[in-house]
Amino acid sequence: MLPEDNILFKGVDQSDCRRMISCFNPDIRKYKSGSRIAEFSRENDRIGIILSGRAVMERYDINGVRTIVEALGEQSVFGAFFTYSPSIRSVIEIVSETDCEVMFVKRSEITKRCENACPCHSRVVENLLELMSEKAINLSERIEVLSQRSIEDKLISCLQIIEDKTPQGKTPLIPFSTTALSDYLCVNRSALQREITRLKKNGILTISKRKFRLYHNKEQDF
């Protein structure tokens, strides 16, 4: 992927972009599937952007319980700047699900006044603002799911959000295995399985592999 296709440089023309890239001094790295891309214990100032591949942000608490915080696809951004675990209570890690290519930039490089006085610099800051906003919205949706009081409601609310984001005509796709989904919903896997089976029986849900369809036969319709 060319740097100028990157969302951080959206709207910046190619030559400016190259100049800025040298200015930001980014670090592009490749990772094999299953490797640890980053850990938010101490690093504070690095922003990572997934150029290719898929990864997940996960947290392990002191008891070793895993929670999947977010699924990261191409163009997803992560970093302590966005979401950050301030204490020893838990560790947040980014782990690749497929082979990945990741670009790291220092936030301070972006924010600082550019000595070359790039006029396009401020465009990048705006893009960063936009990304932050998206991230906040994602986290907010995550909270919406987790604040549901039952497994059924958590699952449905999660699937509805995925549905809403799926382009017209495409089949909505769960970005996790069922096991991982239970870590995302923060519930027991077999209890989740039980609910899925029940919803299928009642004709509210069909799932095959990671594709699904929801039939909103309930009071949600209005």
Added chain:
Amino acid sequence: MLPEDNILFKGVDQSDCRRMISCFNPDIRKYKSGSRIAEFSRENDRIGIILSGRAVMERYDINGVRTIVEALGEQSVFGAFFTYSPSIRSVIEIVSETDCEVMFVKRSEITKRCENACPCHSRVVENLLELMSEKAINLSERIEVLSQRSIEDKLISCLQIIEDKTPQGKTPLIPFSTTALSDYLCVNRSALQREITRLKKNGILTISKRKFRLYHNKEQDF
């Protein structure tokens, strides 16, 4: 409160600040305790900053169940730009807990290139970026709490976060009533009460009114 004390204008000197204020054309309003300050169904572009007073961001789902998303104090920022409920699934509202003074600014006013070419303008954008970052961290902490699997763990993790944010020497303070706290932790009130009573009995927690102390006698110590 003078505008130049506002975090959005941090680091901008007074005369620049006044110029910019006229440029941003902010809307400052007062609210009585218990009023609805904002609702995120349609408004998309307004950022609110609490100048004085306290408020909460709450969500009501289709069944009327309330969730407290966030406690907002002085200098807190809110808006669909930060956290936004994209669908009819639920409604997010900002409700004042005390009398409040709130400043609204259009996000596009901040982001747009200023025709007066304020050099300090970019400082404001950076401040906004900083605020966004804080917001993301808050949401992230919220997720940390909600992803705990039991009421006990939710409560403790919530109290630890409050403790960590409390300045040395001060007594940590829960920003909610117990009833509201249960809406924040997304659990049943009497079940939460039961846990609190149990933790008190076991000497892990003391609470009087909203002040509390945690005694980390458990395996957390290391």
Added chain:
DNA sequence: AAAAATCTGTTGCAATTGCAACAAGGAGGA
């Protein structure tokens, strides 16, 4: 192709949580 590892689907049982109802305490308004 075989072996290993991981994921799916199920179930009985135990533990936790939600619900409803009620008594008592406190805050604020008439």
Added chain:
DNA sequence: TCCTCCTTGTTGCAATTGCAACAGATTTTT
């Protein structure tokens, strides 16, 4: 001051969820 409304604290019972264990399916590695 009294009255109302809201919060706290408690409890028995019901419902939901977690846990453990297992079998079969699927995927990955060797």
